[in-house]
Amino acid sequence: MESALSGGFQLPSVEWIDIYMALMITDECINCDVCEPECPNQAIYLGPEIYEIDPSKCTECVGHFDEPQCVQVCPVACIPVHPGHVETKETLFQKYQRLQQAG
Numbered sequence: 073m074e075s076a077l078s079g080g081f082q083l084p085s086v087e088w089i090d091i092y093m094a095l096m097i098t099d100e101c102i103n104c105d106v107c108e109p110e111c112p113n114q115a116i117y118l119g120p121e122i123y124e125i126d127p128s129k130c131t132e133c134v135g136h137f138d139e140p141q142c143v144q145v146c147p148v149a150c151i152p153v154h155p156g157h158v159e160t161k162e163t164l165f166q167k168y169q170r171l172q173q174a175g
């Protein structure tokens with residue numbers, strides 16, 4: 073029987089490890105203002121040069137929507153996941169609950 077490592081090191085699929093992350097906006101942002109009002113957590117704000125996302129408020133829209141709303145509307149696709157903020161769906165939901173309680 074072929075072992076999981078026989079053909080080289082295999083990373084588990086994203087679905088299996090259930091990894092989520094806060095999102096970030098790259099410098100390809102054209103400041104079109106479209107994403108900011110779509111964020112249910114008020115996590116998006118205009119920074120010194122481009123729009124930015126506060127990772128402490130971004131839940132990937134968990135608790136509100138099935139898909140990240142900012143990603144859905146961004147015309148230049150400049151909102152990838154933030155590699156420095158790896159979270160599980162459960163911790164994102166806990167963040168959502170904290171934000172709801174904070175009002």
Ligand code: SF4
Nearest residue numbers: 111130132133140142
């Ligand atoms: S993914 Fe959702 S919560 Fe995060 S910044 Fe985008 S719209 Fe806001």
Ligand code: SF4
Nearest residue numbers: 101102104105107146
């Ligand atoms: S929708 Fe995209 S391009 Fe427009 S402000 Fe937001 S991140 Fe920038």
